[in-house]
Amino acid sequence: MSLTYSIDENFDIEKIEERYRKIFESAVPYLNTRVNLPHTYIVYQYAQLLLHEEGGSREIIIPACILHDVGWSSIPEDRQLRAFGPNIKDPESRRKHEVEGVLIAKEILAQAGYNGSLVRRITEIIDGHDTTTGARSLEDAITKDSDKLFRLSALGFRVDCERFQMDPKKYWPLLLKKIDDWFLTRTGRELAAHEVCQREQEVREQQKHSS
Numbered sequence: 323m324s325l326t327y328s329i330d331e332n333f334d335i336e337k338i339e340e341r342y343r344k345i346f347e348s349a350v351p352y353l354n355t356r357v358n359l360p361h362t363y364i365v366y367q368y369a370q371l372l373l374h375e376e377g378g379s380r381e382i383i384i385p386a387c388i389l390h391d392v393g394w395s396s397i398p399e400d401r402q403l404r405a406f407g408p409n410i411k412d413p414e415s416r417r418k419h420e421v422e423g424v425l426i427a428k429e430i431l432a433q434a435g436y437n438g439s440l441v442r443r444i445t446e447i448i449d450g451h452d453t454t455t456g457a458r459s460l461e462d463a464i465t466k467d468s469d470k471l472f473r474l475s476a477l478g479f480r481v482d483c484e485r486f487q488m489d490p491k492k493y494w495p496l497l498l499k500k501i502d503d504w505f506l507t508r509t510g511r512e513l514a515a516h517e518v519c520q521r522e523q524e525v526r527e528q529q530k531h532s533s
Contacts (some may be wrong), residue, residue, distance in 0.1 A: 323375050323509060325516045331477045333363040342384050348430040352392035356402050357481050361472050362388060368468040368475075368513065375509040378460045381440065386447040386465045389430060393423025393448075406452070407486050408496050417453055424449045457506040467510030473497065474517035476524070490525055 353359040369387045405415035424445045457463035472478040505511045
C-alpha cells in the first residue's frame, strides 16, 4: 500500500463521512474524557486506510470505531489511568468500559436508525476490543488495529508520554515490545512499521536537541 497518508489531529464533525455524522455527534458527549475525542477521530482515520486495503464491512467497522470507547465515560477519571497503559492495575475498570460501552452504543445506534444483526455485530466488537487479543472477525481485527495504531501515532505517543509521565526515550522501548502481538492484519502491520519509523526519527531528533 502507499504510505503517503497523513493523520489529521484536529477533529471537526464536517470531516466525518456524512452517513456516520449522527453517530459521531451522539458519541461526542461520551468522549470528553481520557483524550478520547481526538483518539476516536484518529482511530476513524486509520480504519479508513485499513478498510481500503483489507476490505470488511464499512457499516460495521466505522460505527464500532466511533463508539468503541464511549464506555470510559462511566469510569471515574481517577481510576482510568490504572485501567490501561503500560502498568494496568485495575483490569475490572478496563472490562467495565467495554460492558458500559455496549449499553451506550446500543442507545446511540438505535437513535441513528440501526437495528437487528447490525447492532449485534457492532456491539460484539465493542465488547472485548481491549480484553480479547485475537481476530474474532475481519471487522474486529480492523477495529483493534485502528485502535492500537493510535498509540504509535504522533499525537498518541505524545499523549501517552504525558499522561503516564514517562520520558519518550524510556517509553518507546516498552511500546515496541508490544507491537508484534498487537497487530492482526497485514495492512495494520505495515502502517505500524511506518509509524515506528516516523516516531523513531522524532525521538532521535529530540535526543540530538537535548544533548
